[in-house]
Amino acid sequence: MRDEAEVTTAVAPSAQLTAEDRCDRCGAQAYLRVELQSGGELLFCAHHAREHGEKLKEIAATVIDETHKLTETPAVAPEA
Numbered sequence: 001m002r003d004e005a006e007v008t009t010a011v012a013p014s015a016q017l018t019a020e021d022r023c024d025r026c027g028a029q030a031y032l033r034v035e036l037q038s039g040g041e042l043l044f045c046a047h048h049a050r051e052h053g054e055k056l057k058e059i060a061a062t063v064i065d066e067t068h069k070l071t072e073t074p075a076v077a078p079e080a
């Protein structure tokens with residue numbers, strides 16, 4: 001018998017971000033959740049996700065990227 005159950009059940013793949021989640025850097029709403037290989041967790045807004053994204057992927061175990069939610073609605077203000 002192999003005892004791998006505890007390892008596999010530790011993974012929670014669908015941890016969605018909510019409006020409660022805030023960027024660790026600036027406090028804006030978070031759209032990127034990074035679960036670190038060391039076990040910690042970081043949250044970033046779209047701006048900081050873009051700024052730190054490449055480095056984060058090197059240290060991350062899991063990256064949950066929801067920045068696409070922002071691009072679904074036009075960021076450009078309509079002409080008045």
Ligand SMILES: [Zn+2]
Nearest residue numbers: 023026045048
């Ligand atoms: Zn930020």
